Amino acid sequence: MNYKLPELPYAYDALEPYIDEETMKIHHQKHHQAYLDKFVKAIKNTEMEKMEIEDIFENISKYPDAVKNNGGGFYNHNLFWKNLAPDQQEKPDGELFDAIIKYFGTFENFKEDFSNAAATRFGSGWAWLIKKRNGELVITSTPNQVNPLMNVSEINGNPLLCLDVWEHAYYLKYRNKRPEYIEAFWHVVNWKEVANRYKMKV
Ligand code: MN3
Numbered sequence: 001m002n003y004k005l006p007e008l009p010y011a012y013d014a015l016e017p018y019i020d021e022e023t024m025k026i027h028h029q030k031h032h033q034a035y036l037d038k039f040v041k042a043i044k045n046t047e048m049e050k051m052e053i054e055d056i057f058e059n060i061s062k063y064p065d066a067v068k069n070n071g072g073g074f075y076n077h078n079l080f081w082k083n084l085a086p087d088q089q090e091k092p093d094g095e096l097f098d099a100i101i102k103y104f105g106t107f108e109n110f111k112e113d114f115s116n117a118a119a120t121r122f123g124s125g126w127a128w129l130i131k132k133r134n135g136e137l138v139i140t141s142t143p144n145q146v147n148p149l150m151n152v153s154e155i156n157g158n159p160l161l162c163l164d165v166w167e168h169a170y171y172l173k174y175r176n177k178r179p180e181y182i183e184a185f186w187h188v189v190n191w192k193e194v195a196n197r198y199k200m201k202v
């Protein structure tokens with residue numbers, strides 16, 4: 001497979017004041033790029049070079065940690081950038097909204113559960129809204145760069161929405177105040193993208 005760093009679908013300062021330009025630049029140009037470079041190096045001259053990245057994740061326990069850490073880092077940030085956008089509606093509509101109400105009762109409950117998962121993930125990691133094979137929506141969190149497609153994840157499912165809670169994602173602006181960053185995140189969630197992912201076949 002030929003992997004490359006995706007362009008951001010908006011300008012670096014587009015998510016201001018919620019996510020600042022400097023953080024976005026470093027996060028995309030340095031962190032994301034580094035995951036990509038190390039991932040490509042880790043799979044070079046192995047069977048993984050010809051595999052789809054999702055198939056690598058399904059079998060991740062048999063591969064070196066460098067593949068999990070950097071392949072996860074590369075993939076998770078691809079999702080994360082698309083999950084964000086400026087000038088967003090506050091909540092989703094249509095089928096996704098109905099599913100959220102079905103599994104979480106109210107939209108506010110869903111937000112609270114997701115925010116809690118993000119706030120209580122100890123150390124570095126991600127919060128996720130995933131769709132399981134049976135269609136159920138579940139909120140979970142993962143350590144480091146693990147994602148719910150990996151066979152080492154506690155729960156498996158297709159990621160719909162993710163939030164990076166590594167300090168590099170918020171420390172410049174929010175310092176140690178992760179909950180304030182999480183609160184700000186809700187202003188820039190690209191619900192259209194999440195709704196499109198919800199409709200994808202798992
Ligand atoms: Mn990150």
